[in-house]
Amino acid sequence: MADQDAFFVRFWGVRGSIACPGPRTMRYGGNTSCLEVRCGDRLLIFDAGTGLHSLGSKLMANGAMQADLFFSHTHFDHICGFPFFAPAFRPDNALRIWAGHLLPERTVREVLIYLMMDPLFPVPIDTMRAKMTFCDFVAGEELSPYEDVTIRTAPLNHPNGATGYRVEYQGKSICYITDTEHVPGHPDENIIGLIRGADIVIYDCTYTDDEYPSHVNWGHSTWQEGARLAEAADVKTFVVFHHDPDHDDDFMDSIATQLAKIRPGSIVAQEGMTLRP
Numbered sequence: 001m002a003d004q005d006a007f008f009v010r011f012w013g014v015r016g017s018i019a020c021p022g023p024r025t026m027r028y029g030g031n032t033s034c035l036e037v038r039c040g041d042r043l044l045i046f047d048a049g050t051g052l053h054s055l056g057s058k059l060m061a062n063g064a065m066q067a068d069l070f071f072s073h074t075h076f077d078h079i080c081g082f083p084f085f086a087p088a089f090r091p092d093n094a095l096r097i098w099a100g101h102l103l104p105e106r107t108v109r110e111v112l113i114y115l116m117m118d119p120l121f122p123v124p125i126d127t128m129r130a131k132m133t134f135c136d137f138v139a140g141e142e143l144s145p146y147e148d149v150t151i152r153t154a155p156l157n158h159p160n161g162a163t164g165y166r167v168e169y170q171g172k173s174i175c176y177i178t179d180t181e182h183v184p185g186h187p188d189e190n191i192i193g194l195i196r197g198a199d200i201v202i203y204d205c206t207y208t209d210d211e212y213p214s215h216v217n218w219g220h221s222t223w224q225e226g227a228r229l230a231e232a233a234d235v236k237t238f239v240v241f242h243h244d245p246d247h248d249d250d251f252m253d254s255i256a257t258q259l260a261k262i263r264p265g266s267i268v269a270q271e272g273m274t275l276r277p
């Protein structure tokens with residue numbers, strides 16, 4: 001029986017764009033985006049990057065489960081773990097799947113059908129026997145997956161759209177803001193509105209401010225911009241996330257060192273880490 005007051009986020013994948021396992025990324029981790037958020041005995045999963053595979057293996061050991069899977073968006077690095085999520089193949093499991101960037105042209109069910117379609121994948125989505133419910137919404141709407149869990153959302157600035165989330169439980173909050181691009185000198189008001197006063201904000205920090213000018217319009221932000229937003233919105237703990245696959249452990253250490261000077265108490269996400277608001 002879970003502790004009803006428990007509220008935490010665990011990182012199963014912290015990397016952006018492509019998985020990059022190996023000796024260079026051993027400490028921070030090589031899997032792409034996947035978070036486990038627990039609100040008492042409720043299980044919320046954010047994104048289905050390659051990190052989802054290991055989370056699925058852990059859940060299989062615990063018997064039947066019910067979970068909500070929220071997509072920031074459906075670029076490949078955020079969905080490629082979905083076909084390898086073992087709990088989705090068990091008939092006694094239930095999964096609600098949410099996305100806020102696809103309507104009105106598409107639905108999340110359609111996108112996942114494509115993902116597992118011949119000749120891209122050996123078995124179709126029908127092979128997954130869990131009870132699946134698909135919940136498309138429009139970023140900006142407030143979601144209430146459970147009566148004691150409120151999720152506020154906002155649209156992000158990303159090619160093909162993306163959704164930022166703020167999970168509120170027992171008076172505390174965890175925000176998940178990826179993938180998104182900033183406009184230098186113009187703080188994103190959608191994001192500031194969503195993260196204001198939050199306990200934990202996990203933010204797309206793919207680049208550094210020095211690297212950003214050669215990646216304009218690629219849809220990503222910098223750790224310095226994340227720190228500026230966290231400061232402007234009075235955020236308690238700012239978390240660097242969606243690491244560039246070319247940034248090895250030593251590079252990530254140097255970001256952590258610089259960040260500690262600018263905003264002490266900030267965290268550079270590592271695979272396997274758990275944070276409590």
Ligand SMILES: [Zn+2]
Nearest residue numbers: 016017077179
């Ligand atoms: Zn991404």
Ligand SMILES: [Zn+2]
Nearest residue numbers: 075158179219
């Ligand atoms: Zn993306």
